[in-house]
Amino acid sequence: MSAMELLSLLDELTLEVMHSLEKLLRESRFHRVVGKGASGDKTLAFDKAVEEKILSRITREYPDATVISEEVGVIGSGGPPFFVIDPVDGSANAERGVPFYACSIAVSSSRQLSGVQLAVIRDLTRGTLYHAVAGFGAYRDGVKISTRNHGGSSLYFSVYLVSRRSRYARMLNPQVGASIRAFGSIALELAMLAEGRIDVVADLRGVARPVDIAAGSLIVREAGGIVVDTRGQLLDAPLDPTCRLSFIAAKATHYLRRLKKVLGVQALPDDVTHSTQRVEFGT
Template sequence: MEFLSSCEEMAALVQDAIEDLAGRPAGGEVVGMGADGTPTKKIDLVAEDCIVSYLEDHPLCRTLISEEAGIVSMKGDAGTIFLDPVDGTFNAVAGIPFYALSLAYAEHGRVEKAFVKNLAIGETFTAVRGKGSFMDGSPIRVSATSHLDRSAMSIYGRKFDPRRMTPLGQKIRRWRLLGASALELCYLGCGRIDGFIDLRGTLRVTDAAGGMLVCTEAGGVVSDLEGSPLFFPDEVTIGKCMVATNGTLHGKVIEYLR
């Protein structure tokens, strides 16, 4: 079965399953400890169980790597799926309409296809390596913003000082904390923001895999804090920092952070 069409089916299952948990305190009930070392909320577990059950009946991959369950062996012949069942759990529980299902399919250590769906409003981002990125089926592209003092960035980390100027005398114009990394990378991909910076060292492969492909296939650039290629291990307990931009601003942002 084709991966992206299967993702639509999984998203529909998740939306139905969490309908009574989104925007309600019950969704935030802690029901255990995830493989990533953080508390598992009920809404996360319910969403993940939907995906695991679907993949047991539809052998799309050999391995599933998810925030809560960790590494799970599946019945497929090949491939790995990286899953964040609810990207932006706090938003989902609080009723803030910015949370998503994120799925990425990889072969031989490289993500080939990505699917990120805002479960609150239904907006869907997809990407296929070498074939571009799309929002609800229409091609998307990063912004053309070339000056930091005209940019809007999603930025996480205490080291960031929005008042600081670069050597060029520019400050980042606007900064946002939206609370769902996969969706924020997709917003970068479609030009709604110009960059996503996470300095906390807590981004894991499940958080980033889907959104990274959407971003890069839309013309964006993703790196570590030094501007080098960013690689995530297949391990949900290991976090990384990330700089992602529209490409035009990337060198300026790296310089800004030094």
């Protein structure tokens, strides 16, 4: 199956997920906690139902694939392709009726974040589809996007901190001079950064999971942005639901330079680049 055929499949699948979730959220029984996922977080019934729908379709179309998901963990043969799934990123928002949550699916050629070659993020409230294929750019509903779009008059950051009394919080608020938000769906925030609506998305708690950012990090990079760790190194991590990390995503390196003194991020080179390899996804 080619990359375009796979994109078509994931477009269709995530649209089905959106319609299914809309119905599930109307029923109180799907708001119950039904256990803990592989990542250690609580699993709500609607999370589980959506994941099962995605797994059923992917394992039918790709019987030899390995699936890495927030709830079920790792299943499959152990070889490529690797599907990295966050069925409902922003479950707390979905549970409370806050319209900001998404379905995130990435496809990787390896068990590393750097191996992600294709990504889709479906906004599950508006229906917007963001996607990227390594080396071919990033798109919103089929229209190419760039981090250079939608520049505002002031900085606009989404930052997740341990607490407002943390060292980062004390340093960040008075010094950066930015509007600071945390919307509750890292995947969707990264997608919005890719189209230039948010300047920086950072999770500094050391608890973000690769499944949260696998799709979003590729979309950001293909739109011209950058994703680094707190040392200023290009972000890479094992695609493991139990892995935890901190990261900073930005529209361009000069936004990182604004942060480096505040957050202790090392200076970056003048030109930070990433390499991508165009691949075909076999059945």
